[in-house]
Structures are given as C-alpha cells and as structure tokens.
Amino acid sequence: MKLLVFVLNKEEFLEEVLEAYVEAGIPGATILDSEGLGYFLAYEVPLFAGFKEFMKGNKPYNKTILSVVKDEKAVGRLVPILDEVVGGLQNPGTGVIFTLPIEWGYGFARLDDDEE
C-alpha cells in the first residue's frame, strides 16, 4: 500500500481533481486545508515581510489530499488526468504529488480498483 499525497495549489480545481481521483479508480481521500511555507513566512512573520513581493501570483492557501492506494497503478492512471485538469504539474504553482510506502494499516473500507 502507498500513501498518495497531492498538494493542490490551485484550489479552484478541487472539484475536478476529486473527479479525476474517482475516474482513476481511487474512491476515497481526505482533504486538508493547508498553507505554503513561503506565503506564511512573508505574511505572518514580520521579519520576512520584505519577501511579499516574491509571493505575487502565489495563492495563500492550498489543499492537501491524502489517499491510500494499493499500488502505483492507480497513480499512473491519475497523474495524466491531473496534468490535464491543472494545466501540467511540471509548471510552478500548480501542485506536487508523491507517494510514500505504508508499512501497516487497518480500517480501509475500500481501496482503488484493479482496472488497468
């Protein structure tokens, strides 16, 4: 099993992103409100106020989507759809996605399906 983490910087695409998850066969996810380090420092810590000008165009908040997948096949199905939805994750300010191994887990009602 893998923990799939997606930090979505363009919150306006959340609905389409979640639809992409379902389309890719990932039926469950947890969505967290989150905030980037740079924006927080520049706007919340006075010492770093001088860096506000470098935050122009950045969104103050983002969404972090956590989901558990059986393997990376579902990720392989998901990423091309996400690329289409957010306009290419390789572009700065769109988001980042990665997986982590899960050593143990319990209570997962349903994971991603086995479709190819």
Added chain:
Amino acid sequence: MASYRNVLRDGLAAVGIAAKDKAGALEAAAGLLAAGAGLDKGRLLVAVAAREKLSSTGIGEGVAIPHALMEGVAATTMAVARLAEPVDFDAEDGGPVDLVFMIAGPRSDTGGHLKLLSKLARTLHDPEFRKAAREAPDGPALARLIYDRD
C-alpha cells in the same frame, strides 16, 4: 546552508556603538556595513529604511535584523552593531533594541538572503547567545560568538 563566516567579514562586528534612536542605530549599522563591504551607505540606508516601512525588523528581546535586497552588492554581507544604549525600534515586543544585525544582499540571491535571515533568527532566539553577545568585550569576541554558531 548560510555560513556566518562567509557573510560576517573581519571588522564588521562592533560594540559600544552610540545611537540616540532607531534612525541613529540604522545609520550607525549602515556605516559599519558600508565601510566594511564597500557599499554606498546612502543607498543602503534608503533600502533598509524602505524595508522598515513594511514592518519593523525588531524581532523582540532587544534584537533587530534590518535587511535589504539591493543593486550594487556582490554578495550577501552582514554587520553587527551592539549599541552602547538600547533604543526604541518599534519592535514586536515593544522593548528597546541594543543588538542590531544588518544584512545587505544582491537581488539575485534572495534564497541566500532568506536562509541567512532564518538562521540568524534561530540563533537569536537563544537567550544564552543573546546574553553572551551582550557580554562580549569587543567586536572580534562578538564575531567569534557568531562564528561558533555555524
């Protein structure tokens, strides 16, 4: 990682600096930094004052870190001025400031500037360091204290 040894050159730490107020403290620190790093003091003061207008760089506990990104600076450089008497600096905690760490860096090295600011803030959060900095007998001793935190 930002290295204090790379940004704090010999002679750029001084103690017993006279200043009557925040403007005087900025001018004294700018004079120290400009002379040691070959910068234009007037331009440095303008850049630092513009940054202070956004919000005070007095981070509390008697410490201020005025800083600026500007043209005409080859590399991120720092000067440290310990004032003879604390001055009001519009600091976060409302307390007077006697330890002034002034930084100037090129606009092309915002990352280095940010790393140094963060490292310095972390160093200065340590009450033992602040106490030692206030007891250092002279500029070179103050500089050594800072180098020891690398």
